[in-house]
Amino acid sequence: MARATVVGGPADLDDSSLVLPRPRIGRYLSAIVILAVLAFLGVAVARGNIGWDVVGRYIYAPGVLQGALNTVIISVLSMAIGIVLGLVGALMRLSDNVVARTTASAYVWVFRGTPQLVQLLLWYNLALIFPTIVIPGVGSYDTNSLMTPMVAGLLGLGINEGAYMTEIFRGGIIGVDAGQARAARALGMTPFTAFRRVILPQALRIALPGTSNQFVILLKGSSLLSIVQYTELLYSVKIIYDRNYAVVELLLVATAWYIAITGVFILIQNLIERRLGRSVRTTSNRRMWLA
Amino acid sequence: MTSAEPGEPLVVATGVRKSYGSNLVLDGVNLTVNRGEVACVIGPSGSGKSTLLRCINHLENIDAGTIRVGGELVGYRRRGRALRELSERDAARARRHIGMVFQSFDLFPHLTALENVMSGPRFVLRRPVDQSRTQALALLDSVGLADRTQHYPAQLSGGQQQRVAIARALAMQPALMLFDEPTSALDPELVGEVLDVMRDLANSGMTMIVVTHELRFAQDVADRISFMDGGTVLEEGPPEQVLTAPQHPRTKAFLTRYT
Numbered sequence: 001m002a003r004a005t006v007v008g009g010p011a012d013l014d015d016s017s018l019v020l021p022r023p024r025i026g027r028y029l030s031a032i033v034i035l036a037v038l039a040f041l042g043v044a045v046a047r048g049n050i051g052w053d054v055v056g057r058y059i060y061a062p063g064v065l066q067g068a069l070n071t072v073i074i075s076v077l078s079m080a081i082g083i084v085l086g087l088v089g090a091l092m093r094l095s096d097n098v099v100a101r102t103t104a105s106a107y108v109w110v111f112r113g114t115p116q117l118v119q120l121l122l123w124y125n126l127a128l129i130f131p132t133i134v135i136p137g138v139g140s141y142d143t144n145s146l147m148t149p150m151v152a153g154l155l156g157l158g159i160n161e162g163a164y165m166t167e168i169f170r171g172g173i174i175g176v177d178a179g180q181a182r183a184a185r186a187l188g189m190t191p192f193t194a195f196r197r198v199i200l201p202q203a204l205r206i207a208l209p210g211t212s213n214q215f216v217i218l219l220k221g222s223s224l225l226s227i228v229q230y231t232e233l234l235y236s237v238k239i240i241y242d243r244n245y246a247v248v249e250l251l252l253v254a255t256a257w258y259i260a261i262t263g264v265f266i267l268i269q270n271l272i273e274r275r276l277g278r279s280v281r282t283t284s285n286r287r288m289w290l291a
Numbered sequence: 292m293t294s295a296e297p298g299e300p301l302v303v304a305t306g307v308r309k310s311y312g313s314n315l316v317l318d319g320v321n322l323t324v325n326r327g328e329v330a331c332v333i334g335p336s337g338s339g340k341s342t343l344l345r346c347i348n349h350l351e352n353i354d355a356g357t358i359r360v361g362g363e364l365v366g367y368r369r370r371g372r373a374l375r376e377l378s379e380r381d382a383a384r385a386r387r388h389i390g391m392v393f394q395s396f397d398l399f400p401h402l403t404a405l406e407n408v409m410s411g412p413r414f415v416l417r418r419p420v421d422q423s424r425t426q427a428l429a430l431l432d433s434v435g436l437a438d439r440t441q442h443y444p445a446q447l448s449g450g451q452q453q454r455v456a457i458a459r460a461l462a463m464q465p466a467l468m469l470f471d472e473p474t475s476a477l478d479p480e481l482v483g484e485v486l487d488v489m490r491d492l493a494n495s496g497m498t499m500i501v502v503t504h505e506l507r508f509a510q511d512v513a514d515r516i517s518f519m520d521g522g523t524v525l526e527e528g529p530p531e532q533v534l535t536a537p538q539h540p541r542t543k544a545f546l547t548r549y550t
Contacts, residue, residue, distance in 0.1 A: 180399065182397065183393060183456075184399075185379075185383065186348060186350060186391040187411045187414075187415055187459070187460070187463060188383050188387035188411065189411075189415055190379070190380045193415065198399055198410075202400065
């Protein structure tokens with residue numbers, strides 16, 4: 001082998017040579033195209049028959065605010081149900097117990113495999129099959145009075161969400177290195193302690209982006225509840241435009257609120273992600289392959 | 292759990308057999324380690340060394356034979372002539388007194404070095420926080436990491452992580468420490484710091500079973516070396532005998548490849 005030489009630049013480059021970045025032609029071209037499209041859309045909207053004053057008048061109308069609030073409430077509650085069901089479902093799907101595994105798989109199959117709207121209508125019309133609901137030792141109730149739009153909505157959205165969350169949590173749990181469970185067991189942790197203290201915190205970090213995604217889908221999916229007359233955002237603007245026929249204006253009001261709520265949620269998500277990721281953030285390994 | 296006096300057998304494995312499907316991994320292993328002894332297990336990859344270690348604290352179950360630690364079965368209860376496997380909950384209780392250190396460190400990445408060392412006392416023994424912290428700080432100091440207590444595993448070198456892992460196992464005040472190739476995943480320049488900690492531990496009288504490829508360490512520290520191949524212990528004895536005057540041809544072949 002040749003003897004080692006001192007590493008240095010070729011002779012024709014002196015120390016003052018500048019390193020020029022690669023030209024970014026694509027960037028300028030794409031900017032021009034996008035600006036042109038935006039300009040075209042802007043002109044179209046400006047010339048279109050939209051009463052912006054109507055949009056402005058209704059954006060903070062009490063009925064609309066109540067609808068936006070109801071959308072947030074039903075989404076958060078349904079997500080809470082979905083998270084609980086999802087956690088249980090994921091543990092069942094990963095269990096050694098074949099009965100639990102099969103049950104959870106069937107749950108995921110049925111509730112992911114049928115349209116959310118159909119599930120919602122079935123819950124809402126449950127009284128047609130079971131006119132009364134009897135809880136042994138508690139009493140019997142008229143199904144119609146129990147199955148309010150809100151209850152039907154919670155069941156429809158929450159149970160459906162649980163099926164998706166089952167798969168997201170399962171992915172999170174599988175994603176935790178197998179050595180973690182082994183190390184926890186070697187310390188003498190019971191399966192429950194190992195899951196709670198070692199596996200779950202790491203699984204949640206993996207599951208967070210998928211969970212956030214589900215929440216955004218759920219937030220918008222809650223507009224389906226307008227079918228069962230739950231006064232969420234879409235139904236509350238529909239009540240107004242059925243009276244004044246300003247359909248597009250009020251749909252734009254709803255659009256603005258959906259965007260705003262989602263925006264706030266993304267901020268919250270970033271905060272949670274930063275907190276859960278504090279142990280890995282300090283290393284730059286995430287950036288390395290994202291750069 | 293342990294009634295054994297120094298010099299008395301602490302770990303006794305007899306006729307241990309285990310297979311994964313049709314693949315026989317342990318084929319009648321016999322191994323005795325006395326209290327206060329350091330036993331090194333050497334042998335080629337796939338010889339069953341790591342599996343044996345994991346059977347000792349019942350991370351893996353066995354198909355036949357018995358393993359006793361401090362006179363008690365780990366993970367099993369005698370049922371007439373047979374052994375019945377305990378529930379994972381009960382097995383966890385039996386594992387508390389057996390520390391284990393892995394090739395891949397397996398620190399908990401979401402906890403700081405200090406929290407890792409506190410995890411056993413806190414979550415298993417349910418000791419109060421301040422008591423666990425005092426003990427953990429002392430242990431981290433003893434492995435030379437007093438200045439890294441608030442670091443997360445990702446911020447530590449491999450050698451530092453492995454030393455935290457040793458401290459984490461010691462926090463449970465084990466009667467026995469199992470080391471599964473503790474330096475195999477380390478950069479060569481980091482091996483020394485981990486072996487130094489292990490050497491100190493051995494000098495303090497800890498009973499240790501060390502699966503290793505570090506023959507020099509084995510020669511220096513081990514009271515007894517067992518050579519495993521094909522799922523059995525083929526030869527064992529004091530280091531000078533096994534390493535310098537091996538009897539079994541497979542031991543000879545292994546040693547010439549390694550030195």
